[in-house]
Amino acid sequence: xxxxxxxxxxxxxxxxxxxxxxxxxxxxxxxxxxxxxxxxxxxxxxxxxxxxxxxxxxxxxxxxxxxxxxxxxxxxxxxxxxxxxx
Amino acid sequence: xxxxxxxxxxxxxxxxxxxxxxxxxxxxxxxxxxxxxxxxxxxxxxxxxxxxxxxxxxxxxxxxxxxxxxxxxxxxxxxxxxxxxxxxxxxxxxxxxxxxxxxxxxxxxxxxxxxxxxxxxxxxxxxxxxxxxxxxxxxxxxxxxxxxxxxxxxxxxxxxxxxxxxxx
Amino acid sequence: xxxxxxxxxxxxxxxxxxxxxxxxxxxxxxxxxxxxxxxxxxxxxxxxxxxxxxxxxxxxxxxxxxxxxxxxxxxxxxxxxxxxxxxxxxxxxxxxxxxxxxxxxxxxxxxxxxxxxxxxxxxxxxxxxxxxxxxxxxxxxxxxxxxxxxxxxxxxxxxxxxxxxxxxxxxxxxxxxxxxxxxxxxxxxxxxxxxxxxxxxxxxxxxxxxxxxxxxxxxxxxxxxxxxxxxxxxxxxxxxxxxxxx
Numbered sequence: 001x002x003x004x005x006x007x008x009x010x011x012x013x014x015x016x017x018x019x020x021x022x023x024x025x026x027x028x029x030x031x032x033x034x035x036x037x038x039x040x041x042x043x044x045x046x047x048x049x050x051x052x053x054x055x056x057x058x059x060x061x062x063x064x065x066x067x068x069x070x071x072x073x074x075x076x077x078x079x080x081x082x083x084x085x086x
Numbered sequence: 087x088x089x090x091x092x093x094x095x096x097x098x099x100x101x102x103x104x105x106x107x108x109x110x111x112x113x114x115x116x117x118x119x120x121x122x123x124x125x126x127x128x129x130x131x132x133x134x135x136x137x138x139x140x141x142x143x144x145x146x147x148x149x150x151x152x153x154x155x156x157x158x159x160x161x162x163x164x165x166x167x168x169x170x171x172x173x174x175x176x177x178x179x180x181x182x183x184x185x186x187x188x189x190x191x192x193x194x195x196x197x198x199x200x201x202x203x204x205x206x207x208x209x210x211x212x213x214x215x216x217x218x219x220x221x222x223x224x225x226x227x228x229x230x231x232x233x234x235x236x237x238x239x240x241x242x243x244x245x246x247x248x249x250x251x252x253x254x
Numbered sequence: 255x256x257x258x259x260x261x262x263x264x265x266x267x268x269x270x271x272x273x274x275x276x277x278x279x280x281x282x283x284x285x286x287x288x289x290x291x292x293x294x295x296x297x298x299x300x301x302x303x304x305x306x307x308x309x310x311x312x313x314x315x316x317x318x319x320x321x322x323x324x325x326x327x328x329x330x331x332x333x334x335x336x337x338x339x340x341x342x343x344x345x346x347x348x349x350x351x352x353x354x355x356x357x358x359x360x361x362x363x364x365x366x367x368x369x370x371x372x373x374x375x376x377x378x379x380x381x382x383x384x385x386x387x388x389x390x391x392x393x394x395x396x397x398x399x400x401x402x403x404x405x406x407x408x409x410x411x412x413x414x415x416x417x418x419x420x421x422x423x424x425x426x427x428x429x430x431x432x433x434x435x436x437x438x439x440x441x442x443x444x445x446x447x448x449x450x451x452x453x454x455x456x457x458x459x460x461x462x463x464x465x466x467x468x469x470x471x472x473x474x475x476x477x478x479x480x481x482x483x484x485x486x487x488x489x490x491x492x493x494x495x496x497x498x499x500x
Contacts, residue, residue: 067422091261104368116336
């Protein structure tokens, strides 16, 4: 019983770590988007407000998949759903 | 130990409560905030439109009054011009009349002078005729007192003619 | 380090129905009462001329909401403004209530799932209204018939992604805040371990300043941004669904 619990808890922890690899995607994508936004501001400084709010809007939507990974990690760590399946 | 829900849990009752909450709040916001404020905005727009229309009306009226006034001014000016013209014409006429009068008077005076002159001429002629008759009578007396030869006769006539000639 | 990442606390359970009154509902009702009181207070004694500052704020709110909705959805959806405004207010103020130490209702998945399902129903209704039931069903097979399962999945993923985006941002914010508090508590416990008096050792000294900075991002920025994005996505999906009739 303890061994099974230990394996499940360990596997959950590893799974949570692996789920957080999904954080790479939004990092790269949003960094690229912010770079493009900086270029746009450099080309036309008067549009700063518009460009900034559009960029924030787009970043918040692109971050969704990273958040999905974070949720999976949190569930595995704190809700421990797999122990109930024992 | 109070009971806690799971980190992620879905409960149909809570879904229903969420729907109820959202719809009730939507009704509250619509009735308490949106309707009164939109009514006020509508009223303000109507009032502004009315004010605008009244201002337009007043402006049109002011335009009409101004046009009327200008017309009256034009008419007055025209009348004044006419009056001036009439006065000038009358003055010119009077001037002409006076000139004519003056000329007539001058003419009359000249006429009178000429008449005077003629009268005097007549008078002078008649006086001269009397003189001549007197001289003729004298001459006749002299002729009667002596005998006149034809050469003396001619000489007397020539003298007489010369005298008459000098006198006239 | 003692850490309990749990959901809402259950206050009351109606026995027959399985209806549980939890912190979610209670704080939701609190937020609704605050919004209703604010609306009522803002619209007292409205006048056409000689407006007070209160009325300026009320008119500003209504005008901002109406212009926002009209610019994103077009003129024919101007009646959506109260719905979008109340959705935004509820979401934003619910997330912000975590600044006061309450449990934010938006950290409970059922709240966001409820809103997302309501929006999904509205989207489907407008799609069916604009292209008919047959057109709606045929739209799934649209580019190629092989893509039908993918179209169905993408259709279903709309409300799920909206719900999870909102929930993930807010709930992860609460979890990270709880973790930081716990870490700071053990840190201060470690720092004060030389003090002989027992209760002084328990004072979480370092919890005093740092979480405030975190809550600027997690509570203020993230809460407002997610509420805004939820409303924006609602407006765009509904106007896209209704606009396909042209």
